[in-house]
Amino acid sequence: MVQSMPGCRNHDVSVNCSIMHVAALARLYLLHRRRETGGPHTNITMSIQGVQLYIQDDHVVINNGNLQVTISKPEGIVTGVSYQGIDNLLEVRNEESDRGYWDLVWSDEGTAGTAGTSYVFIVLRGSSGFYSYAIFGHLKEWPGFNLPQTRIVFKLRKDKFRYMAVADNRQRRMPLPEDRSPRRSRPLAYPEAALLVHPVEPEFKGEVDDKYQYSCENKDLYVHGWICSNPPVGWWQITPSNEFRSGGPMKQNLTSHVGPTNLAMFLSAHYVGEDMVLKFQRGEPWKKVFGPVFIYLNTLIDNDDPLWLWEDAKEQMLTEVQCWPYNFPASEDFPKSEQRGCVSGRLQVSDRHVSDDYISANGAYVGLAPPGDAGSWQTESKGYQFWTRADADGYFLISDVRTGDYNLYAWVPGFIGDYKKNAIVTITPGCDLDMGDLVYEPPRDGRTLWEIGIPDRTAAEFYVPDPDPKYSNKLYVNHPDRFRQYGLWERYADLYPNGDVVYTVGVSDYRTDWFFAQVTRKKDDDKYKGTAWQIKFKLDNVDQTGTYKLRLALATAHVAELQVRINNPDANPPVFTTGVIGHDNTIARHGIHGLYRLYSIDVKGALLIEGENTIFLTQPMCSSALQGLMYDYIRLEAPPSNNSTNKL
Structure with a gap:
């Protein structure tokens, strides 16, 4: 049996749980990750229906009875996670600043003070994990800047977490981080790849280690993580929605890799290049919510197979997906389900050199993304995207779409080119738009x-x-x-x-x-x-x-x-x-x-x-x-x- 303690239920009923917005209560909202100065030190204990918050001089500790999360104050770095008798699942040998953190990579144009960022951590009563999201913003008066990458990084204990799982057929016991040291490995064509020549454990000798070997497409990247066998504990990063990720369903992102390192990727130029870098000029306002994502912890009660932790993590992922959009974030920038809209329709293909009749767009990828040219969603990174797959007859439903103006895009396996509905699709709160029958004519001149x-x-x-x-x-x-x-x-x-x-x-x-x-x-x-x-x-x-x-x-x-x-x-x-x-x-x-x-x-x-x-x-x-x-x-x-x- 797997011990599973889900914290969020169906979004169309009230959530029977306490909400602890750590950043708000502990003044951990961060702007440009600058340290606050002045003011007296405090030691405060707060309790809301079973979730306790301890505000100390340099840390904030949240405990819901299942786990305890420690966050540095005011930096907002997760320095410790206690669970199932393990005092800290994060790597205690690392400096506190190098354990669990939001990671922003800035380009040379502009400085680290050109974008406002607020990080939020949320713990729910009865939950076996914690949530995090961030709000990024750029005001008109700020200088221009480039943002190639943003993500959440967790570095787990190497003496505990040795087994990594990305998919049912992509999981294995992993080498140690010291196996990549100069005396134990040989560099290859680029820094990320190393040949393990003298690893600590002989089973890894002669293998190549490279974090990109574990990349995954957005459409498949919902849950991944690590397993500790003694005691049996799983650490899982669950992303219930792709709406805040850039590049559409086929965009590839990093997952987990030797460290043991666990990543929640939101924006990166990997497998795309410069065209994916988020760029702003002075005078260009912008705001975007990344997340929430869920860090889920689980353990075994009466089952002796640690791989059941992976099966339970997949079940929890489905629960989180059904809960999306979450109704607990206390931010007007994160709309609830009733504040969103949905779009439906049917897509067919017209290619007279294949069939005289319309062809069902079986398995087509259909999505709403910011207005642009056909296929522009591949490199779009400023707004939100909402994708689904059509059924065998070409019918599709895109639900819980944020309000705003979009184009409807699609591409159909088996046919070349990109579909775009030229008319702007405007989503308003509670709308239910039926696009009717849409026809894609792929590029074709002759047989x-x-x-x-x-x-x-x-x-x-x-x-x-x-x-x-x-x-x-x-x-x-x-x-x-x-x-x-x-x-x-x-x-x-x-x-x-x-x-x-x-x-x-x-x-x-x-x-x-x-x-x-x-x-x-x-x-x-x-x-x-x-x-x-x-x-x-x-x-x-x-x-x-x-x-x-x-x-x-x-x-x-x-x-x-x-x-x-x-x-x-x-x-x-x-x-x-x-x-x-x-x-x-x-x-x-x-x-x-x-x-x-x-x-x-x-x-x-x-x-x-x-x-x-x-x-x-x-x-x-x-x-x-x-x-x-x-x-x-x-x-x-x-x-x-x-x-x-x-x-x-």
Whole structure:
């Protein structure tokens, strides 16, 4: 049996619990994390229906009978969490300032005093955990600033928490932080990755440790954490909503990693780059609530399997999701459910080259995000986003949306491009908007002559090799996420020692013959060179006066350029070039996608010949091993007016 003490119930009834807004009661609202000065020291004890607050000279202690949380005063840093007889679950060897804290990363433009931040910690009566949220703001008179990253960091005791869980199939016993020290590890291509050569425990010898191997997409990132086996205690970070996260459902964020470190990520540029950095100019007002998120603690009573703590954490996550939006935050900036609205409708796809009838947008991602161009939600970071998935018939419901103006966006697995409803969707308190039947017409000029891959915005369907044995992470051996292994970019030259990828339509299989990333190739002088891939295909007839269309959907790019040439590898200029694009860093960070980019390229019929043709895809940028791109999907379409003359 798992001891589970949920603190919040269904949001449409009154909450039968005490609320302890620590920041308000203990004067822990922080602005720019500046220390308050002056005033007498106090030692005060307060009790509200079973939740006790002790205000001391330098700390505030909250105790609800299940756990005790200690917060520094006035910094607002969580210095201790006591639970189930363990005096502190946080790393006691660390300085108090390096245990549990809100982390803000500022860029050079502006200073740390340009944004107001209020951190709130909440403890509920009967709860087996605590909540935290922050309100960030920027006033008109303040200077401009950039905010690349914000998150909550908890550093747990290394002598207690050794087992980490991110998903049902992504959990394992983890190395110790000292295993990454210079005398026990060897640095790899970038600081986050280390080869463990003399770990404290031999079982980890020869493994690569890298925090990015445990990244997760927002749509799947609801609960993750750590397990202590003696005594059996779980520490879990639960995020019940993605409304305050940036970048939409496919945006990838860090979770937990060696430390043991537990993260609640709100904003980061990971797998996107500079386009995701939140930037403000002087005179631009802004306010946003990040959270609340829930730190959930659990223990075993009459079950001797610590992994049941993970199962219980998932159940608690579902409870927290059902409680969203919480009704306990005492802030006018966090609207309750009755102050929000909902949007519903049905999305269908119209592609006459696939079907004469409308096609149900089965499993479409449908969302509300701040107004912008189609697909702009990928890099939007200032506002709120609300996403759902359509059912098999394309019906969708987006509930509990904050008031404001939005665009309705969508993308449909199996089809290229982005949908946007041009009309502004205005959400008012209590509104229930029915969008009716919406129709998405994906980019299409003519019938498909051939295609490579699956239009799902990832490179997962292509060939992902096994890692070099000396760079293995045991978790991902024979794993669906095999792309998370370190150093796969080096395998390209091993598998293609004498030349680059040559893919023959009708003969090759993209699952085995299309390497998942077009990377650079290392030369004998330890420098790198670009690569040129080929697609060979036959045409029985060619419309010399028509215009063919090449659709190139990229899953990611990092300081790369894609040049397209037709039947002449030396053509200058090429038929098309993207120019230098991307700072996604997906190749280094073991991802399978970053930003989605779609290019529609006109190919004049005069460039094609009857018989065998070749498309050359050249990526010439070559200053490092980690440059390159990943393809999502490639399609060649016949001219729109004379399809019958074009046959493979």
